Amino acid sequence: MSVDPAWFQQQGEDASIFASVYSPFESDAPQRIAVAVSGGGDSMALLHVLAGLVRQTGQQLHAVTVDHGLRAASADEAAFVCDQCAKLGVVHETLRWERTATTGNLQDQARVARYDLMSRWAADNQISHVLLGHTATDQAETFLLRLGRASGIDGLSGMRPRWTERGVTFLRPFLSHERATLRDYLTRHEVVWIDDPSNEDIRFDRVKARQALIALAPLGISVADLNRVSQNLHAELDVILAAAQDAATQIVSLDRGDVVLDCARFAALLPALRRRLLVRSIMWVSSARYAPRARSIARVDAAITEGKSTTLGGCRITVKDNGARVSREFKAVRDETSGTREIWDGRWQLAGPHDKALEIRALGLAGLRACPDWRQSGLPRASVLCTPAVWSNDRLIAAPVVGRSNGWTAQIVADFHILPFAH
Known part of the structure; x- marks a missing residue:
């Protein structure tokens, strides 16, 4: 499934774009891959690039659209994507979020539902990789959003280029390309796309971040600069995560769904590493998507130090015989x-x-x-x-x-x- 390097050179201005999308599959190319397409410019560019690339690799390309039903035009946008996929000879499917009564952050719930629907769909269709159209511009906006929330190194290191849910790997091959670069690609190839009107709605934080990027430009702070900051922080984060993983191999044992921590060795760790072990233990046992608040983790850390049992996030933390056992709480x-x-x-x-x-x-x-x-x-x-x-x-x-x-x-x-x- 390898592609002749000469083919990339023949793509002219598009060579780097095709190379970025091909890069994750250079050494290991699964037969069936998918692309998430909303109809917006970034995902339409990824669809178009992949359609051309799989003609060289021989892979089977599928496309998927999630219709959240949050806007009146969402069904029409899904139909637009279906029509464009048909023209490219790409199999397409629309997944609909059957939303029940929700409270709290609706946008976040929609995002969680989107990845859950896509991972289940991919697994059911023996698709191992799903590609997403997030760009370097999205990465810069994410950095500003998290900076505004006083995020630590985890948040400021940006969106991950790849991760796995339910055995399905999600990839973001466009994180090295700015949105304007992809718009130029679409224009050159006369590819149509849909502009989401909410992208201009200043009630949304991401739109405010987009405006902030424009305001920062006169100061010499660009999308590329913010991406380099995220990349630098990501490199430092990898060191911290490696240290925490090494500590886990010495301190953590897994017992049929429970996590057991060696209390003596746990107490000897730096506070930052203890925090990471506790967060991962609770998230793993509870299958939570988000880490508990730092204050709550500090409370659990103190309880373990004092030899006391406690609960957090649908988990029981029981201290006995120099072991702190993190297990599921029955009511959860x-x-x-x-x-x-x-x-x-x-x-x-x-x-x-x-x-x-x-x-x-x-x-x-x-x-x-x-x-x-x-x-x-x-x-x-x-x-x-x-x-x-x-x-x-x-x-x-x-x-x-x-x-x-x-x-x-x-x-x-x-x-x-x-x-x-x-x-």
């Missing part, structure tokens, strides 16, 4: 249900004789009574209550974590890697 999973083929509680995957009549729920007290030998598992009772079980209505079918397998197995599908707080 009491109502959590899923089909047996789905990921349960964000990280558990079960395998066995699947049936649509079955579902996964926490073992709970009713399940515990049906497992008289649960103590042989060696897990604390509070942890056992939160383990995944297969149910048929009110009848327990299997509890694989505590030995009642009945043909079922359970495994954690989330890696315990130390990640940036802003991931």
Whole structure:
């Protein structure tokens, strides 16, 4: 699937754009890839570039649009993308966010839903990589937004060029190109796109950041400058994350969904490393997308130092015998249900004789009574209550974590890697 370097040279002004998109696949090119397309200029440029590139690599390209239903024109925009994909010979699918009553930050909830929908769709279609059209200009705007929130090094290091959700890798190949560069590409190739009217609405923080970039230009502060700052901070962050990961290998042990910290070694760490281990432990156990507040983490840190148990973010932190165990809190999973083929509680995957009549729920007290030998598992009772079980209505079918397998197995599908707080 390699591309002859001479082909890139033949692309003239577009050579660097094609090279950026091809770069993630130079050493490992999956057969099926996808591009997220909203109809805006950046994603339309990525669609057009990929359509040309896969003719050289032989990969199968799919396109996906998420219709959040937040604007009256969203359905028409999805239809526009579908039409453009058809002209390029690219298979397209629209995913719709079935939104229930929401409170809080609607834009953030829409973003979370977007990635959740896309990762599930990609996994269902055996697509391993989804490419996104974020640019260097987006990166600069993100830097300013996070600077305004007094973010630390995690936030100021910018958007990650790649990450994985539900086994699907998301890539941002345009982070080295400014939005104006892609607009020039679109104009050269007479590619049409849709301008989202909300991009001019100053009620939105990102629009204000866009205006701030213009205001900063006379001071000699450019998109490229802000990107270099993010890149420098990212390099420093990588050192911190590596140190935290090294500490985790010495201090952390995983026990069937729980995290156990060696209290003596934990206490000897620098406060910044202790904080990162606690954040990752709680986020891993709870499958939370965002780190707990620093004040809350400091409270948990103090409790562990004093040998006291506490709770945070749907987790129990229990201190006993020089170990601090971070486990799920039962009330956080009491109502959590899923089909047996789905990921349960964000990280558990079960395998066995699947049936649509079955579902996964926490073992709970009713399940515990049906497992008289649960103590042989060696897990604390509070942890056992939160383990995944297969149910048929009110009848327990299997509890694989505590030995009642009945043909079922359970495994954690989330890696315990130390990640940036802003991931």
